[in-house]
Structures are given as structure tokens and as C-alpha cells.
Amino acid sequence: MKRPAILLGALLSVAAGTAWAQSAPAGVSDDVVKIGVLGDMSGLYSDVSGTGSIEAAKMAVEDFGGKVLGKPVEIIFADHQNKPDIASSIARRWYDNEKVDAIADVVGSASSLAVTFVANERKRVALISNGATAELNGAKCTPYSVQWRSDTYAMARSTAKGILSQGGKTWFIVAADYALGHSFAKDLTDVLNESGGKVVGKVFHPVGTQDFSSFVLAGQTSGADIVAFANAGGDMVNAVKSASDFGLTVSGKQRITGLLVFISDVHSIGLEKVQGLVLESDFYWDMDDRTRAFGERFFKRTGRMPTMTHAANYSVVLNYLKAIEKAGTDNAETVMATLKKMPIDDVFARNAYVREDGLLIHDLYLFQVKSPKESKRPWDYYKQLATIRGEDAFRPLSQSACPLVKKN
Structure with missing residues (x-):
């Protein structure tokens, strides 16, 4: 005889809890x-x-x-x-x-x-x-x-598409050995495979590496058209400087690119070494x-x-x-x-x-780094090549692995 009353009480308790969750307390x-x-x-x-x-x-x-x-x-x-x-x-x-x-x-x-x-x-x-x-x-x-x-998908896709349009079908990836680098390597490989390009090799370096010579040399000896650095900050700066020492530049038979390049990186490296670099960015101050x-x-x-x-x-x-x-x-x-x-x-x-x-x-943007002659003042580093609509740059929601996404 008591079970209906207990069940009713439980239902009322759940209903009250649901109502509380749906009406969050106002104010700060x-x-x-x-x-x-x-x-x-x-x-x-x-x-x-x-x-x-x-x-x-x-x-x-x-x-x-x-x-x-x-x-x-x-x-x-x-x-x-x-x-x-x-x-x-x-x-x-x-x-x-x-x-x-x-x-x-x-x-x-x-x-x-x-x-x-x-x-x-x-x-x-x-x-x-x-x-x-x-x-x-x-x-x-x-x-x-x-x-x-x-994210790594949008950056890899935007950068790869921009560079593929200028030639450069084979790629070698030098990536940071943590979540960023591994995501970049996967996403860039997927984009190149669907776009007619090919990854011929990849190496992963520890975060905070000071000497990139062995990693750059691996990219150089691979014969790839493009050696892509899938890292960031000080790692990206040191990798590009090392590549320059080995004769790899943003132009020539073998070219370098960066998948995550910040204007502070360009400032640190100098226009002489990265002029002509094609990169994706969400924002540019000018x-x-x-x-x-x-x-x-x-x-x-x-x-x-x-x-x-x-x-x-x-x-x-x-x-x-x-x-x-x-x-x-x-x-x-x-x-x-x-x-x-x-x-x-x-x-x-x-x-x-x-x-x-x-x-x-x-929206995302494709830029090219200016030459020293084109730059009129400090931090005047980019010229815009294209605007990329967000819907074209990011992974379609239908392909998302996020458990919050409702599947049809």
C-alpha cells in the first residue's frame, strides 16, 4: 500500500529537480x-x-x-x-x-x-x-x-589548399610530439589525401627543442616539395631558423611552410627569412x-x-x-x-x-608574408590573399565526433 506514495514522492522529487535545473538562479x-x-x-x-x-x-x-x-x-x-x-x-x-x-x-x-x-x-x-x-x-x-x-583541421586545410594551388604535391611533416602536433599530422594527411597531395614522411620532436638540425635534415633528404612545421611559438621560430641554415626557404625546389604561424613569429624570425610564406590566420591587426x-x-x-x-x-x-x-x-x-x-x-x-x-x-584568412621592400613599418608584415568562409574551413558538423552533436 505504501509503494504508490513512495513512487509519487520520487516523481515529484525528480520533477522539482528538473524544474530547478531549467530555471537557474538569476544574478551573479x-x-x-x-x-x-x-x-x-x-x-x-x-x-x-x-x-x-x-x-x-x-x-x-x-x-x-x-x-x-x-x-x-x-x-x-x-x-x-x-x-x-x-x-x-x-x-x-x-x-x-x-x-x-x-x-x-x-x-x-x-x-x-x-x-x-x-x-x-x-x-x-x-x-x-x-x-x-x-x-x-x-x-x-x-x-x-x-x-x-x-583548430588543426581548419588550419591544415586552409594552408594546404593555398599551397597546393601554387604547386607542391608531396609533403614532409615536422611536428611537435604532443596533442597539437599529432592532430596537425592527422588533419594535414587527411586534407592532402583528398586534395591530390601526399605525405611522404613525418617526424615528431620534443616540445622546447633547441636543435632542429636532424628533423630539418630528414625533411630535406625526403625530397618532398614542402617541409611543413606543425608546431608553434618558440618551436616554430627555431625550426624555421634551422631550415634557413640548411638552405630551405619559402621558395625554391623545396619549400617550407608553417601550419600555425603567429605575427610574433614573423617578427622574431625577420622578413628576410620568411618573405613569401603563405599562412592561415584568424586575425591580422592591419x-x-x-x-x-x-x-x-x-x-x-x-x-x-x-x-x-x-x-x-x-x-x-x-x-x-x-x-x-x-x-x-x-x-x-x-x-x-x-x-x-x-x-x-x-x-x-x-x-x-x-x-x-x-x-x-x-571567417579565416590566407596571407602571404611581405618582402622587406614591401613592408613600410614595423609589424607591417602580411598581405591578404583570400577570405575563407567558416563553413568552408572547419570540419562539417556531420563529421563531428563530439558526443553533444545530435545525429540524424
Whole structure:
């Protein structure tokens, strides 16, 4: 006789729980929105992360007005030292003890994957503006994370298509031996196979390698038309410098290219060694009036022009705050659902929106590095070759391995 009453009580309890989940508490928890910028402050990725990412986040907060829903926005930061275990440890401390609502930047694909795992575990937001592996929007996607700039699939596809159109059918890959490099190697191989190109060999190097001679020599002796560097930051800079020492350049019988090239890399290497290089980028400070205004503001604060990841960090923080305002709460589930419904257009993201797999779909650009004679002043490094629509650059949703994607 008691079972119906117990069953009714259980049903009422489930219904109440469902109603609570669907109606998140309004307003800002803890009376402050706290955003942590987690990056590389002194290592090989510090030029594309570091203080630049902190300043970009601060600029977004300032441009939003410093408050959201009447509550202050606070930016904190930490150095994960390019170690995934340190990144996850900081993320847990921030989420659990310091009441951080969202973590941004997270340079390094392995560190990004580590932080998104913690964010999913803690049901907090991860704004990945500086991690490139396609796994972030693929099998390792989470409902609490977004990937805000081009992934390895889009970068490999855009770069390969651009270079294939100029000739160069056979490729040799020199890749970093961690998540980024392995994603690049797979995605580039897939793109070349479907486009009439071919990978004739590949080698993987440790992160932070100082001597690239053996890896460059392997590419040179392979006879491949293109030796592609699938790495980033200081690794990419050192690889290109080593290639130059061996006589490999961006022109000639054997050419080099980089799948993830930042304007800070070009600045470090010098136009003499990389003039003519074809590359993909999400952003360039000298594209139009909006990017120039942002670039000049950033330069006054940092003494350098922004990389695409700095612009991405600005954009993701700004749109996160917009989503909180629109949702009327900083509840993670509600904010993420709101973010995925918002049209996005700003200095970084054009014709943009967030897909259900958490990937920001936006226009990308194909550039060529100018010669020293073409450059009129410092940081005047790129000339635009093409605009690539987001729908053409990123992996189709129908091919996504993300468990959040609804399959027809």
C-alpha cells in the first residue's frame, strides 16, 4: 500500500529537480564575475599568450564597462608552465577555492584538454582561445567549453589548399610530439589525401627543442616539395631558423611552410627569412579600421601588435560577458546555452556563431608574408590573399565526433 506514495514522492522529487535545473538562479553568484587567464607567462609560448592575453582580457572587461548585471568583473592570471598537470591543478584550485567562473586562454593543446576536463567535472566554463587541437571540438568536447579560434583541421586545410594551388604535391611533416602536433599530422594527411597531395614522411620532436638540425635534415633528404612545421611559438621560430641554415626557404625546389604561424613569429624570425610564406590566420591587426584601432590600443599597452590569440582572448571574454548579461545569470549551463544562440561579430570574429560542439565558426584568412621592400613599418608584415568562409574551413558538423552533436 505504501509503494504508490513512495513512487509519487520520487516523481515529484525528480520533477522539482528538473524544474530547478531549467530555471537557474538569476544574478551573479558571489557578487563578482571572476575570470582566470591561464597561460604561458615566460616559456616558449609567452609571445602568443603571456601578458598579452592578460591585457586583451582586461581590454574586453573595460570595453564592456567593468561590470555585468551590476556586479564587478575581476581578471586574475597564472602561469601553467606548459605543463598539463599544473594547468589542471590551478584550474581545480580556481574553480573550487577561488570561485573563478571561467578560465580563458590556456595555451597549449594538452593543457587545454586538461582544463576542459576539469571544467566539465566542476561544471564551470572554459573559454579556450589558445588551444588548437581539433579534439577540443571532437571526441573531447564538453558542454562547458568553447574553442574560439581555428583548430588543426581548419588550419591544415586552409594552408594546404593555398599551397597546393601554387604547386607542391608531396609533403614532409615536422611536428611537435604532443596533442597539437599529432592532430596537425592527422588533419594535414587527411586534407592532402583528398586534395591530390601526399605525405611522404613525418617526424615528431620534443616540445622546447633547441636543435632542429636532424628533423630539418630528414625533411630535406625526403625530397618532398614542402617541409611543413606543425608546431608553434618558440618551436616554430627555431625550426624555421634551422631550415634557413640548411638552405630551405619559402621558395625554391623545396619549400617550407608553417601550419600555425603567429605575427610574433614573423617578427622574431625577420622578413628576410620568411618573405613569401603563405599562412592561415584568424586575425591580422592591419586588415581594416576595426583591427587597426584594436591593434594600436594593444600596442600602447604592450609595445607589440596582437597575435590572433590575443584578439581571440579579447573576443571570447567580451562575448562571455555579453552572454551573462543576456542570460541574466552567470550560471554556467545557462550562459553556455545563451552563447550558442548569439550571433557574434567583433574585431576578431566575423560572420561567427558557436556550434553545438563548442567550436566558434568564423571567417579565416590566407596571407602571404611581405618582402622587406614591401613592408613600410614595423609589424607591417602580411598581405591578404583570400577570405575563407567558416563553413568552408572547419570540419562539417556531420563529421563531428563530439558526443553533444545530435545525429540524424
